[in-house]
Amino acid sequence: MENMMVRKIGKLAIPIVIGLLFLSACSSKKSDSKQKTVLNLMQTSELTTLDNTNQATMSEFSTLTNLDEGLYKLNTKNEVVPAIAKTVVKPTNDGKTYTIQLRKDARWSNGDKVTAVDFVYSWRRSVDPANNPVYTYVFSGIKNADAIVAGKMSPDNLGIKALGKYKLEINLEHPMQSFNKLVTMPVFLPQDKSFVQKVGTKKYATNAKNTVSNGAFKITKWTGVNDSYTLVKNNYYYAKNKVKLTKINYATVKDDNTAYNLFKTNKLDDATVSGVVAQGLQNNKNLKKVSRAWTYYLQVNQRSGSVLANEKLRKAISLVINREELTQKVLGDGSSAAGSFVSPKTAKDPITGKDFSTETATSTKANVKEAQKLWKEGLSEIGKSSVTLNLIAEDTETQKKVAEYIQSAVQSKLTGVNVKVQDLPAKSLSNKKTAGDFDLSLWYWLADYADPINYLGILTTNNSMNPGKYSSSKFDEYIANAQVAKTQKAYWENLRDAQKQLQKDTGIIPLYYVKEDHLVQSGLSGVIYHTAGFADYTRAYWK
Structure with a gap:
């Protein structure tokens, strides 16, 4: 994430911009805290899209991590474990072919079933030059990806195909020892093909109405231009019984002093700070170093x-x-x-x-x-x-x-x-x-x-x-x-x-x-802070 991350992370590189338009939801923090099922978080930049084909900022990566699941995900030890895939599979064909069975109980937040076609559709969109994709380089090594990105071949020739409603085959050009880790990235998430085609690719994932998710939460209160939004529990999620939170409120906070003050007044439950502010908080009891x-x-x-x-x-x-x-x-x-x-x-x-x-x-x-x-x-x-x-x-x-x-x-x-x-x-x-x-x-x-x-x-x-x-x-x-x-x-x-x-x-x-540096309210547990990747709040809970 370097040159790309100049755009992406416009960034987390110690923001200087001072400003905050906080969620109106935070004004009701008092009632939320009694329920102990609500979490208030911050982003350092506004959310602009949730289309994993061309999403390009830290806030989008972070949000997608808590909205959707791909074939695999990372556990508390940063190890690859199954998500939509039933198991973490070993390749065949000298390390070049992955045949993956998908779980049959995974659904999108609109009730649609998550199928093999949804992965094929999403991955093809993510290498198609017509979609202005951002992360094409991570597909290199998947059969024909480089040629497709260069405009020399149709996206239909990408090395991924559905062998049935819940069975995927992925073919590589050469063995990739890091493949299972690679596909935990948000760019490899599936997309509900029928839903995307219904709302249109230009409108898809540009606001809450035109977005669906297959993970623990779904997004609400996002117009596409506002700087606050809410994730609410997805009742179609296959593991909904493991999700303790009912909602997560997000607000855009670009200034470290503002983040600290919101944390002190209990309007943020997990705040990131840096620079001079972080220096002065190194002995704070709520500081968590990630x-x-x-x-x-x-x-x-x-x-x-x-x-x-x-x-x-x-x-x-x-x-x-x-x-x-x-x-x-x-x-x-x-x-x-x-x-x-x-x-x-x-x-x-x-x-x-x-x-x-x-x-x-x-x-x-x-x-x-x-x-x-x-x-x-x-x-x-x-x-x-x-x-x-x-x-x-x-x-x-x-x-x-x-x-x-x-x-x-x-x-x-x-x-x-x-x-x-x-x-x-x-x-x-x-x-x-x-x-x-x-x-x-x-x-x-x-x-x-x-x-x-x-x-x-x-x-x-x-x-x-x-x-x-x-x-x-x-x-x-x-x-x-x-x-x-x-x-x-x-x-x-x-x-x-x-x-x-x-x-x-x-x-x-x-x-x-x-x-x-994170300032974390006492009692918040179950958050997985990944070394590479983004914090997973899907199993968070209040003690």
Whole structure:
């Protein structure tokens, strides 16, 4: 979720916009609290669509997680478990074919049955260029997906078909060890084909009236333009007896101070805070720190002719950054120093039994003496005695502070270098990166699904999400081998080798892992806070 997430997460990157139009429902919080079946939550941006074909913001991902179910979902341990599928199946045909039986008691909130055709219809829409789909890259590997996205083949040729009302067959172009995790993403949700065709694809999921869901809740009070809405219990849900809440009220809250004040007055039950507000709440009894598959790092411009195409200069910059000081004194929000691109708790390496991030991480300690040696050698190799580096960042409170810290660390520890910082709006930042008009760019990756390949795969040569143009034939080979690996052993060995190669080359400079700070009212239980993915409130309850 990088360039795409500039649109998507316009974002969660520590919002500065001050404003709130809160739900009128919150005024009745007093009566709601007596019932203990109502939950009041916030989003950081308005809801614009719930069409999983082209939804593109954090609020939509979050809402869909609590409205719908796909083939599989994640449990409390972030493990894949059945949802609409009856079981988590193992592939046949050398790992390329999945034959999946669907449960027969799943229904949409309008009473329609959830069938295999609903999955086929949704997935085809999600790769059809005519629908302006957003997440086409995650379909790569499913038979004919790339050709369809490129407009070279009809969506009808996508490798998914209904073998009966409750039986699906999915065909891949090569084995995908992460396939089961992949399809827990909202983009792989089904759509009620008859309903969508009835209301029309342009109106579908643009307001509550034109939206149906197959999960624990259905949406109400959403006009398509208002910034508050309510989820109410879906009585057609196959597991409705496990759902304790009767409704969830959502409001758009863009300012951290506002979120905190609403929480203090019991108008929010689970509020996310960041920046200065979060710093001041680290000892608050209601603070819950949620680990996310979310890494901040420096993208390094390695295009031919760029100063930092020199490996020694890249390494020197990495070595002068005191990540512990950055996380503890500059951020102070619970974030931790990063020694790997892949964040902790994203995935456990099943071959070694260890957390992938932990087992592949390098030291996060600064080594100024070694940095100065490498810097001097690097300057000599490019034939310069001094250089000017352009560091670009998004114009958010946090990114500004981090960029200033990087600027100070580099200029104070290395000689013959001037770092110019530009804080830019997201669109301008993206344009500069695309044009290669930078030396260093502060950015982040928030994983789409809990697997290391979702991080590492974006750094292959010519990947659109690799604006620094890091390129290594060995790295590319490791990723390619992982993508077609027929065994778990081969898959994880190649991922470990890819991570080591990236670190050896200093292809990027990891900085810190984000911890998401939540203020949670006492008594709220049953919420599943996923490391990759979004919080699941479908089994939440009040003690």
